[in-house]
Amino acid sequence: xxxxxxxWANAQxxxxxxxxxxxxxxxxxxxxxxxxxxNPIYNNPENGIFATSGSYxxxxxxxxxxxxxxxxxxxxxxHLVGHSQAGFVFRLWMHDFRGNQRTxxxxxxxxxxxxxxxxxxxDFLPVWNVPTVANAAGVLLxxxxxxxxxxxxxxxxxxxxxxxxxx
Numbered sequence: 001x002x003x004x005x006x007x008w009a010n011a012q013x014x015x016x017x018x019x020x021x022x023x024x025x026x027x028x029x030x031x032x033x034x035x036x037x038x039n040p041i042y043n044n045p046e047n048g049i050f051a052t053s054g055s056y057x058x059x060x061x062x063x064x065x066x067x068x069x070x071x072x073x074x075x076x077x078x079h080l081v082g083h084s085q086a087g088f089v090f091r092l093w094m095h096d097f098r099g100n101q102r103t104x105x106x107x108x109x110x111x112x113x114x115x116x117x118x119x120x121x122x123d124f125l126p127v128w129n130v131p132t133v134a135n136a137a138g139v140l141l142x143x144x145x146x147x148x149x150x151x152x153x154x155x156x157x158x159x160x161x162x163x164x165x166x167x
Contacts, residue, residue, distance in 0.1 A: 002069060003030045004062065006084025006110075007144050010048045013083060026079075029069050033061040033089075034144055042142055051085050052142035058085075059092040066093075066102055077104040087111020088148055115150035122149055 001021060005013040011030035018028045034051035037043050042052040051058065066078055080090055080103060087108030093099040117123050118141065127134045127149065138146045146152060 001079040004082040004086035034058040054143040055147040063097045079105040081107045112148040
């Protein structure tokens with residue numbers, strides 16, 4: 001089982017749930033992903049803030065991590081448990097990397113599968129209508145946060161795909 005955190009978080013998010021799952025007999029892995037060295041706000045991995053780089057880059061990291069876990073364990077498929085952005089990353093991974101062929105179960109907790117207004121920000125600030133606003137918001141909020149917003153290019157791609165988890 002791979003546990004994947006959401007935006008602005010890290011694998012410590014699972015510090016209560018992971019041991020409980022291990023006690024129940026699951027082999028549990030947690031990953032940090034989405035470090036963005038180019039962002040002036042989120043470029044210090046010591047602060048523990050991850051999942052800020054673009055969601056597609058995070059899907060690539062998930063792909064590599066799943067492959068590593070499958071190699072290490074000899075399993076054919078993984079279970080995925082994710083919070084918030086992780087649900088969106090899972091969908092990108094399944095859609096573009098055939099992750100569905102290596103996944104047995106997926107559980108998302110508050111996954112942004114249908115997009116988000118980021119606590120109402122896009123209700124009063126139409127970021128996608130003005131490119132300079134979108135660029136500034138991307139630095140402040142992070143590319144990951146922007147990719148999850150309703151109207152983002154990645155959101156639009158996935159919303160047109162009715163069956164992202166089929167081979």
